[in-house]
Amino acid sequence: MGNDHFPEVTVYESMRDKGVSRREFLTFCSIMAATLALPASFAPRIAEALEKKKKPTVVWLEFQDCAGNSESFLRASSPTVKDIVLDVLNVEYHETIMAAAGHQAEKSLNDVVKNLKDQYIAVVEGSIPLKDGGVYCCVGGKTAADIVKEVCGNAMATLAVGTCAAYGGIPAARPNPTGAVGVADAVPGITVVNLPGCPVNVENITATVVHFLTFGSLPSLDKHGRPLFAYGKRIHDNCERRAHFDAGQFVRQWGDEGHRKGWCLYEMGCKGPETFKNCPRIKYNEGTSWPVGAGHGCIGCAEPAFWDKMTPFYRRLPHPPGFGVEKTADKVGAGLAAVTGAAIVAHGIGRIVSGGKKESE
Numbered sequence: 354m355g356n357d358h359f360p361e362v363t364v365y366e367s368m369r370d371k372g373v374s375r376r377e378f379l380t381f382c383s384i385m386a387a388t389l390a391l392p393a394s395f396a397p398r399i400a401e402a403l404e405k406k407k408k409p410t411v412v413w414l415e416f417q418d419c420a421g422n423s424e425s426f427l428r429a430s431s432p433t434v435k436d437i438v439l440d441v442l443n444v445e446y447h448e449t450i451m452a453a454a455g456h457q458a459e460k461s462l463n464d465v466v467k468n469l470k471d472q473y474i475a476v477v478e479g480s481i482p483l484k485d486g487g488v489y490c491c492v493g494g495k496t497a498a499d500i501v502k503e504v505c506g507n508a509m510a511t512l513a514v515g516t517c518a519a520y521g522g523i524p525a526a527r528p529n530p531t532g533a534v535g536v537a538d539a540v541p542g543i544t545v546v547n548l549p550g551c552p553v554n555v556e557n558i559t560a561t562v563v564h565f566l567t568f569g570s571l572p573s574l575d576k577h578g579r580p581l582f583a584y585g586k587r588i589h590d591n592c593e594r595r596a597h598f599d600a601g602q603f604v605r606q607w608g609d610e611g612h613r614k615g616w617c618l619y620e621m622g623c624k625g626p627e628t629f630k631n632c633p634r635i636k637y638n639e640g641t642s643w644p645v646g647a648g649h650g651c652i653g654c655a656e657p658a659f660w661d662k663m664t665p666f667y668r669r670l671p672h673p674p675g676f677g678v679e680k681t682a683d684k685v686g687a688g689l690a691a692v693t694g695a696a697i698v699a700h701g702i703g704r705i706v707s708g709g710k711k712e713s714e
Contacts, residue, residue, distance in 0.1 A: 361407050362407060362408055362443075363403065363404060363405060363406060363407055363408070364403040364404075364406060364407075364408055364441055364566070365378060365400075365403050365404040367408055367441075368381075368441075378400065378403075379396065379400060382396045382397075382399040382400040382403065383396045384556075385399055385559065385560055385563045386399055388556050388557065388559075388560040388582070388583075388631075388635065389560050389563070389564055389572070389582045390582040390585075390631075391582075395567075398567060399563060399567050402563075402566050402567040402568075403563070403566060403567075406566040408441065408442060408443040409442060409443065409473070409474050409562060409565075409566070410443045410445055410465060410469055410472065410473040410474070411442045411443060411444045411445065411473065411474045411475075411476055412444075412445055412446040412447075412462055412465050412466075412473060412474075412475055412476070412504060412508075413444060413446060413447035413448075413476040413477075413478065414446075414475065414476065414477045414478065414479075414492075414497075414500060414501065414504060415448055415449065415478045415479050415492075416477070416478070416479035416480060416481050416482075416490050416492075416497040416500075416501070416517075416518075417479045417480040417481070417482060417489070417490050417497070417517060417524045417531070417533055418478050418479025418480070418515065418517050418518075420449060420478070421515065421551065421552040422478045422514045422515040422518075422552045422553050422555075423447070423449045423450070423478060424552065425552040425553060425554070425555050425637075426555050426558070427449075427450065428555075428638075441559060441562065441563070442474075442559075442562065445461050445462070445464075445465050445473075446458065446461045446462040446465065448492075459493045462504070466503060466504055466507050470507045471507065471508070471509045472509060473508055473509065474508060474509065474510055474511070474512065474562065475504050475505045475508035475510075475511040475512070476511070476512045476514055476558070477501060477505065477511060477512070477513050477514065477518045477536050478514050478515055478517070478518055479497075479515070479517050479518055479524075480517040480518065480521045480522055480524045480525055480533035480534060480535060481497045481498055481501050481533065481534055481535070481536065481539040482497060482498070482524070482531035482532055482533050482534075483498055483531075483532040483533075483534060483539065484530070484531050484532030485531075485532075487499070489531040490531075498539060501536060501539050501540055502539070502540050505536060505540050505543050505545075506540055506543060508543075508544075509544070510544045510545075510546065510565070510571060511536055511540075511543055511544065511545045511546070512545075512546050512548055512558060512561060512562075513535055513536040513537070513545055513546070513547045513548065513549075513578075514548045514553045514558060515548070515549065515550060515551060515552055515553050516549040516550060516551050516654055516655065516659065517533075517535075517551075518535060518536055518547075519535050519536070519537075519547035519548065519549040519577075519578070519579075519657075520535045520547070520549060520577075520657040520658060521533045521534050521535050521538075521658075522535075522551070522659075522660070523551075523660050525658070525660075526658075526660035526661055527661055535547070537578060544571070545578060546561055546571055546572070546574065546578065546579075546580060547574075547577060547578035547579050548561065548579070548580070548583070549577075549579065549584075549630075549654070549655040549656070549657075550630060550632075550654060550655050551654035551655075551659075554583070554630075554631070554632065554635045554636075554637070556635050557580070557583045557631070557635070560580075560582065560583070561580055564580075564582075575629070577656075577657055579629070579655075582631075583630065583631045583635075584629045584630055584631070584655065585629065586629065586631070587625065587626060587627075587628065587629055588625035588626075588628045588629070588630055588632055588633060588645070588651050589625040589626040589628075591631070591633040591634055592625055592633050592645055593615075593633060593645070593646060594615060594616065594617045594618065594645060595617075597611075597615070597616040597617040598617040598619055602614075602616040602617060603616055603617050603618075603619055603620040603621075604616050604617065604618050604620065604621050605620060605621075607621070612648065615648075618645060618648075618649070618650040618651075619650075619669065619670070620669050621650050621667060621669070622650050622665070622666050622667035622668050622669055622670070623645065623650030623651050623670075624650065624651045624652055624653035624656075624659075624663050624666075624670065625645065625650070625651040626670060627653055627656065627663070627670060628651050628653040628654075628655055628656055629655065629656070630655040632644070632645075632651070633645070633646075650666070650667075652666045
C-alpha cells in the first residue's frame with residue numbers, strides 16, 4: 354500500500370472530487386440500502402462507511418462469454434457507470450473498457466496481483482473451460498483456467514457475475530464440449546459470491562461491494578452462493594402480474610386479450626415460480642422494465658444449469674408447491690424436484706380460479 358498507482362482515496366472523496374454533490378451522494382446511499390433490502394435508516398451508516406473506506410481495487414476478467422454483463426455494467430444508471438467506474442470502484446483491469454492493450458494491459462493486471470495480494474476484488478465474467486487443458490479460451494497466451502487460479506486465488510474475494518461465471522451458463526449446457534464450469538468449480542476453496550443472471554443486474558454488483566465496505570463482510574448467501582438480498586425471494590412473489598395469477602387470469606396465446614391486458618404468463622412457460630432474483634424490483638434499462646414487464650415470461654436464467662433444466666422455455670411448469678413470500682429458495686427447490694416428473698406425466702395442474710377453487714383442464 355502507499356503506492357502512487359493505488360492511491361488512498363475514499364469512495365466519498367472520489368465522488369466529491371468529480372462533482373457529485375452531497376445530496377447526490379446521500380441519494381446513492383439510499384439506493385444501495387434499498388438494493389440490499391435494508392431499511393432506509395441504514396442509508397446514513399452506508400454513507401459513513403463510504404466516507405471512510407478507500408475505493409476497492411477491482412480487476413475484471415472475461416472468458417467464455419457474450420460480454421452481456423460488461424454491457425449491463427456500461428449501461429448502469431442507478432448508479433451511473435461514472436459512479437461505478439470512477440467513484441465506487443478502482444477498476445485497474447477490464448479488457449473491454451480499458452485504454453491500455455497488449456503487454457501494457459497485462460502489466461496492469463499483474464501489478465495488482467503482485468502488489469495487492471488479498472486486498473483486491475476479482476470480478477469474473479464468462480465460464481472457464483477445463484477440457485483438453487483449457488485450450489478453448491486463452492488470453493495473453495494463458496488459459497482461462499490458469500488466469501482464474503492465479504488472479505482469483507490471490508484476491509480477497511471474487512464476484513462471479515452472470516450465470517456463465519457462476520455456474521457455467523450456456524457454454525456448460527449439454528453436451529458441454531469444452532468442459533465449461535463456473536468460478537467456484539474452477540478454483541475450489543476460494544471466496545466466491547455468485548451473481549447470476551443473463552445478464553446480471555449491475556446494481557447487485559455495486560450493492561455487494563457496498564455491503565462489504567459498510568459491514569466489513571460479504572452478504573449472506575444461499576446454498577447456490579448467491580446474496581440473499583438479491584436472490585432470497587422468488588420472482589413469482591414480487592411479480593407485478595402476481596395478482597392475475599391469484600385471480601386465475603392467464604395469457605393463453607401470445608397476443609391474446611389476456612396478453613394485451615398484462616395477465617399472468619405462467620401458462621406460457623414463465624419460470625418465475627422456480628427462479629430467485631430481484632428483477633421485479635431492480636429491473637433493467639434505467640429501471641424502466643424487465644422481461645415479464647415487457648410481456649415475456651422469465652426463463653430462469655439466474656438458476657444453476659438453467660439452459661438444461663428450464664427448457665423448453667415455453668412449456669408450462671408443474672404446480673410449484675408452497676406459494677407464498679415466506680418460502681426460501683432452499684425449501685421450494687427441494688419440493689419442486691419431487692413433483693416435477695409426476696406433474697408432467699399427469700398432464701397439467703389445476704388452474705387457480707376465483708374463490709380459491711380449482712378446475713381441471
